[in-house]
Amino acid sequence: MNTAAPNGYTQDGQPFYSAPESTSYSTWQQEPAAPQWGMPEPPKPPKKKHGKGGWIALLLVGCFLLGLAGSAAGTILLNSKWISNLTSNQQEESSSTSGSSLNTSNDSTTTPTSVTEVADATANSVVEITTESVTTGNFFQQQILTGAGSGVVITADGYIVTNNHVIEDSSKITVTLRDGTQHEAKLIGTDVQTDLAVIKIEATGLTPVVFGDSDDLKVGEQAIVIGNPLGQLGGSVTSGIISALDREITIDGQVMNLLQIDAAVNPGNSGGGLFNAKGELVGIINAKSSGEDVEGIGFAIPSNTAKKVSDELMKNGYVSGRASLGISVVQIDDAQTALMYRVDNIGVYILSVNEGSAAEKAGLQAGDRIVTINDTEVMETADLTAVLSTLNVGDQVKLTISRSGKIGTATVTLQEQSPNQSGQESTESSAA
Numbered sequence: 255m256n257t258a259a260p261n262g263y264t265q266d267g268q269p270f271y272s273a274p275e276s277t278s279y280s281t282w283q284q285e286p287a288a289p290q291w292g293m294p295e296p297p298k299p300p301k302k303k304h305g306k307g308g309w310i311a312l313l314l315v316g317c318f319l320l321g322l323a324g325s326a327a328g329t330i331l332l333n334s335k336w337i338s339n340l341t342s343n344q345q346e347e348s349s350s351t352s353g354s355s356l357n358t359s360n361d362s363t364t365t366p367t368s369v370t371e372v373a374d375a376t377a378n379s380v381v382e383i384t385t386e387s388v389t390t391g392n393f394f395q396q397q398i399l400t401g402a403g404s405g406v407v408i409t410a411d412g413y414i415v416t417n418n419h420v421i422e423d424s425s426k427i428t429v430t431l432r433d434g435t436q437h438e439a440k441l442i443g444t445d446v447q448t449d450l451a452v453i454k455i456e457a458t459g460l461t462p463v464v465f466g467d468s469d470d471l472k473v474g475e476q477a478i479v480i481g482n483p484l485g486q487l488g489g490s491v492t493s494g495i496i497s498a499l500d501r502e503i504t505i506d507g508q509v510m511n512l513l514q515i516d517a518a519v520n521p522g523n524s525g526g527g528l529f530n531a532k533g534e535l536v537g538i539i540n541a542k543s544s545g546e547d548v549e550g551i552g553f554a555i556p557s558n559t560a561k562k563v564s565d566e567l568m569k570n571g572y573v574s575g576r577a578s579l580g581i582s583v584v585q586i587d588d589a590q591t592a593l594m595y596r597v598d599n600i601g602v603y604i605l606s607v608n609e610g611s612a613a614e615k616a617g618l619q620a621g622d623r624i625v626t627i628n629d630t631e632v633m634e635t636a637d638l639t640a641v642l643s644t645l646n647v648g649d650q651v652k653l654t655i656s657r658s659g660k661i662g663t664a665t666v667t668l669q670e671q672s673p674n675q676s677g678q679e680s681t682e683s684s685a686a
Contacts, residue, residue, distance in 0.1 A: 402485025481526025
C-alpha cells in the first residue's frame with residue numbers, strides 16, 4: 255500500500271485519494287415485518303390439564319435437556335481452553351522464529367548484523383602493506399619500485415595472509431596496523447597457484463579474523479570488503495553482494511576458482527578481507543575486471559582455500575603434497591617477447607629445470623617448448639597447470655617437446671613441489 259506524501263501525492267508521485275470511512279450500520283433500525291393482510295390470527299388451543307404421568311414425562315425431558323446443556327458447556331470450555339493453548343503455542347513459536355531470524359549465535363549482542371557492526375568488529379584485523387623491490391633498467395641502472403596492498407591478520411602473534419602478487423619479488427615488506435604502528439615483515443611462504451602468501455611481523459595482542467565457511471555462501475548474500483585501495487586509503491569499507499560462486503578465472507597463467515562480488519574493488523585492495531554479515535572472513539580479495547564497459551566485478555579467493563594454504567605455509571613454508579614437473583616456465587604471446595627470448599614461436603617454454611628433478615632425469619632442458627601434456631595442447635601456462643592440478647605425486651605424464659625445430663617426447667614422474675618452487679616465480683614465469 256502506498257503511503258501518503260505531502261501535497262496529496264504518494265511516494266511514487268501518483269495522486270493520493272483517501273477512501274471514505276465505512277458507514278456504520280449499528281444505528282440503523284430493522285425494517286418492521288410487513289403486515290399480513292387478509293390472514294386472520296389462528297385461534298389459540300385450549301390449555302390441557304396434566305396428570306401425574308405427564309409431570310413425570312416433563313421431568314424426564316427437563317433432566318435430558320439439562321444434561322445436554324451441561325455437555326455443550328463443557329465442550330465449549332474445553333474448546334476454549336484448547337484454542338487458548340494453541341494460540342499461546344503459536345505465539346511462542348512465532349516469537350522463537352522471529353528471535354532467531356538475524357542471529358545464529360546464542361549471544362545476540364556479539365553477532366554483527368550490519369555493515370557498521372562488521373566494520374567495527376573486523377577493522378583491526380585488516381592491515382596495509384607496502385613493498386619495495388629492486389629492478390634493473392636501461393644501461394643496467396638499478397631502480398627501486400614501490401607497491402601497496404592489503405593483508406589480514408590470522409594469528410594474535412603476527413601472522414598475516416595476503417596475495418602472492420602483492421609481495422612478489424619484494425626486498426622489503428612493511429605492515430601498517432590500524433593504529434598507525436608500522437612493522438617490517440618477513441616472508442614465511444608463498445603459493446603461486448592460489449596467489450596466496452603468509453608474512454609475519456614481531457607483534458603480539460593482535461586481533462585475528464574469524465574464518466567462515468566459504469562453502470556455505472549463497473548468491474545474493476551480503477559481502478563486505480575492507481582494504482587499502484590505491485595504496486593510500488587504508489581501512490576503507492565497501493559493501494555489496496556475492497554475485498557468483500566458483501568462477502573459473504585464469505590470472506597470470508593460473509586457473510583459479512574464485513568468488514565473484516559487486517562491492518567496489520580497486521588496486522591496493524588485493525590481499526584484503528571479504529566478510530559476511532556475521533563478521534566472518536569468507537574470502538581474500540585478489541582481482542577485479544577492468545575496462546570501459548566493466549563495472550562492479552571483483553573476485554576473491556574462498557576462505558576455505560585461504561585457511562588451508564595459509565596453514566600449510568605457516569607449517570612448511572610451502573604447500574605440501576602438490577604434484578610438480580620440477581621446472582619453471584614462461585609464456586610467450588607476441589613477436590616482441592619471442593625476439594627478446596630468441597625463439598621462433600609463441601607458446602610455453604621451459605625457463606629452467608630444477609637440479610636433480612625428474613624433469614632433468616627425463617632429459618628436459620631450458621628452451622624446450624612444451625607442445626602437449628598427456629595429449630592436451632599447451633598454448634598458455636594455464637593449459638599446463640590445469641592438467642597438473644588433476645594429478646598426484648608419483649603420477650607419470652607424457653610431454654611432447656619442440657627443440658631446435660625437432661619434435662620429441664619425454665615421460666616424467668611427478669614429484670612433490672619444493673619450497674623453492676613456491677616462491678621464486680615472477681609474473682612472467684611460473685612453476686610446473
